[in-house]
Amino acid sequence: MEALIGLGLLVFLLVTGIPIAWAFAGALGYFAFMYDANLNTLMMQGFRSINSVVLIALPIFVITGYLMQTGGIAARLIQFMEVLVGRRKGGMGTAMVLASGVFGAIAGTSTAAVASIGKTMIPALEERGYPRGYSSALLGISSLLGILIPPSIIMILFGVVTRQSVAALFAASIAPAIFLIILLSIINRVFCSRVFTEAVGSYDDSSSISRGKATTRALPALFLPFLILGGIYGGIFTPTEAAAVAAVAALIVGVFFYREMTFSKFSRSLVEASQTTGSIxxxxxxxxxxxxxxxxxxxxQELTQYISSLLSDPIMILLLVNAFLIVAGAILDDVTVTVVIAPLFLPLMVQQGVDPIHYGAIVAxxxxxxxxxxxxAPILYMASSIGQVSVHKMIIPALTFIALAGIPVMLVTTFVPELALFIPRLFGLI
Incomplete structure (x- = not known):
C-alpha cells in the first residue's frame, strides 16, 4: 500500500506541474520516510549507479540531436525525403515519417525531431492540402520513431536501470520501428484518399530542386546512420563510442559541408543539451x-506474486502489463515510465518466459x-505548439494513429517475440 501511495504521489506532483526532477525528489522523500531508509547510503548507491560508462552516451546523443537541428542536417534530410516520395499520393506525409525515422537513427531523440522536422514540413503539408491538426498529429507519432530506431536514449536508460545490453536493446527495436513506419505510411495514404484530398506536386529542375541535387546534398546526412549503426553492429565501436562519433560527424557536416553551423548556434546547442541532460x-x-x-x-516480487495469483493465463498477464504500461505512459512522461514503472514488471515478465531484451522492445x-x-502527451503538445494548432484538432487523428498503428505494433511485438529478438540474435547479441 505504501508503494502505491508513493507512486500516486509521484503522479500527483507531475500532474500539478512540479518539475519532473523535483517530483521524483518528493516521491523519494516519502519512500525514505515510510520505509525508514538511510539517505546517506541511498545517495552513495545512487551516485554509484549513475557512474556508468554507458550513460556517457546519453548527453552526447542529446548534443547530436541539437547539432543536427542547428547545422542544416535535418533540413537536407527533409528535402531528400520530399523529393524521393513526395510526388506520390500521400507522399508528403510519408516523407515526414521517413525523415523522422532517419533523424531518429542519428540523434536518438524525439523532441529535436519534432522541432526540426515540424517547422519545415507542417507549412509544406498545409500547402498540399493536409489539415494542420492531422499533419501535427502525424508529426507527433512519427517523431517517436527516435525511441524505436537506434540509437535510442530511452533504450539507453532502460539498459542502465535493468542492467541489459544497450546494443541488444538497440537491435530489438529496429523491426518494430520498420513495422510502425509501414503502418503509418498506409494509414496516411488512406487518409489522403478518403478524408482529405492531397494536391500531388511534381518536381522538376525549374519549379523545385532536382532529385539528383537533393540526393547529393543529403549524402553527408544520410551517411551518418550507416556510420553509427554500422560501427556498433560491425563491432568497430561501442554505443558510447558511437555517440561520440555521431556528435563529431554531425559537427563536421554542419560546419564544413552545409556551412550552417556557427559559433553562436554551437554554443546555444551546448547550453540546451546541457539543460536537457542535467534534468535527465x-x-x-x-x-x-x-x-x-x-x-x-x-x-x-510482491507485485509479481499478486498478479500471478489473480491471473494464471500468460496471455492475459501480458495484456495486463501492456495495458498498464500504456495507461502509465498516458499520465507519466517517457523517462518515468522507463526508469520507474517498467522495471517493476521485469520479474513478472521473466517469470512468464519473456526475454528482458524482448521486454525492452515492448516498453519502447x-x-x-x-x-x-x-x-x-508531451510530444503531442509539443507538436501542437510547432504546428500552431489547438490540441483538440489533433485528438481524433492522434488516437487514430495510436489505435491503427501504435497498439498493433505493441501487440505484435509482445506476442511475436522473434520480431524483437531476430536482429539481436543475428548479430550474436543475445
Missing part, C-alpha cells in the same frame, strides 16, 4: 534511489503510445 540525470539519480528502496522492500512501443496519449 537528476531524474535518474532519484529514480535509482527509489528503485533501491522498492527493491529492498521486495515490491517488484508503450512509450510511443503514451507520449501521444492525453492527458500528459
Amino acid at each position: 540525470i537528476m531524474i535518474l539519480l532519484f529514480s535509482f534511489m527509489i528503485g533501491r528502496i522498492l527493491s529492498m522492500e521486495r515490491i517488484p 512501443c508503450s512509450v510511443v503510445i503514451g507520449a501521444n496519449s492525453p492527458p500528459v
Whole structure:
C-alpha cells in the first residue's frame, strides 16, 4: 500500500506541474520516510549507479540531436525525403515519417525531431492540402520513431536501470520501428484518399530542386546512420563510442559541408543539451534511489506474486502489463515510465518466459503510445505548439494513429517475440 501511495504521489506532483526532477525528489522523500531508509547510503548507491560508462552516451546523443537541428542536417534530410516520395499520393506525409525515422537513427531523440522536422514540413503539408491538426498529429507519432530506431536514449536508460545490453536493446527495436513506419505510411495514404484530398506536386529542375541535387546534398546526412549503426553492429565501436562519433560527424557536416553551423548556434546547442541532460540525470539519480528502496522492500516480487495469483493465463498477464504500461505512459512522461514503472514488471515478465531484451522492445512501443496519449502527451503538445494548432484538432487523428498503428505494433511485438529478438540474435547479441 505504501508503494502505491508513493507512486500516486509521484503522479500527483507531475500532474500539478512540479518539475519532473523535483517530483521524483518528493516521491523519494516519502519512500525514505515510510520505509525508514538511510539517505546517506541511498545517495552513495545512487551516485554509484549513475557512474556508468554507458550513460556517457546519453548527453552526447542529446548534443547530436541539437547539432543536427542547428547545422542544416535535418533540413537536407527533409528535402531528400520530399523529393524521393513526395510526388506520390500521400507522399508528403510519408516523407515526414521517413525523415523522422532517419533523424531518429542519428540523434536518438524525439523532441529535436519534432522541432526540426515540424517547422519545415507542417507549412509544406498545409500547402498540399493536409489539415494542420492531422499533419501535427502525424508529426507527433512519427517523431517517436527516435525511441524505436537506434540509437535510442530511452533504450539507453532502460539498459542502465535493468542492467541489459544497450546494443541488444538497440537491435530489438529496429523491426518494430520498420513495422510502425509501414503502418503509418498506409494509414496516411488512406487518409489522403478518403478524408482529405492531397494536391500531388511534381518536381522538376525549374519549379523545385532536382532529385539528383537533393540526393547529393543529403549524402553527408544520410551517411551518418550507416556510420553509427554500422560501427556498433560491425563491432568497430561501442554505443558510447558511437555517440561520440555521431556528435563529431554531425559537427563536421554542419560546419564544413552545409556551412550552417556557427559559433553562436554551437554554443546555444551546448547550453540546451546541457539543460536537457542535467534534468535527465537528476531524474535518474532519484529514480535509482527509489528503485533501491522498492527493491529492498521486495515490491517488484510482491507485485509479481499478486498478479500471478489473480491471473494464471500468460496471455492475459501480458495484456495486463501492456495495458498498464500504456495507461502509465498516458499520465507519466517517457523517462518515468522507463526508469520507474517498467522495471517493476521485469520479474513478472521473466517469470512468464519473456526475454528482458524482448521486454525492452515492448516498453519502447508503450512509450510511443503514451507520449501521444492525453492527458500528459508531451510530444503531442509539443507538436501542437510547432504546428500552431489547438490540441483538440489533433485528438481524433492522434488516437487514430495510436489505435491503427501504435497498439498493433505493441501487440505484435509482445506476442511475436522473434520480431524483437531476430536482429539481436543475428548479430550474436543475445
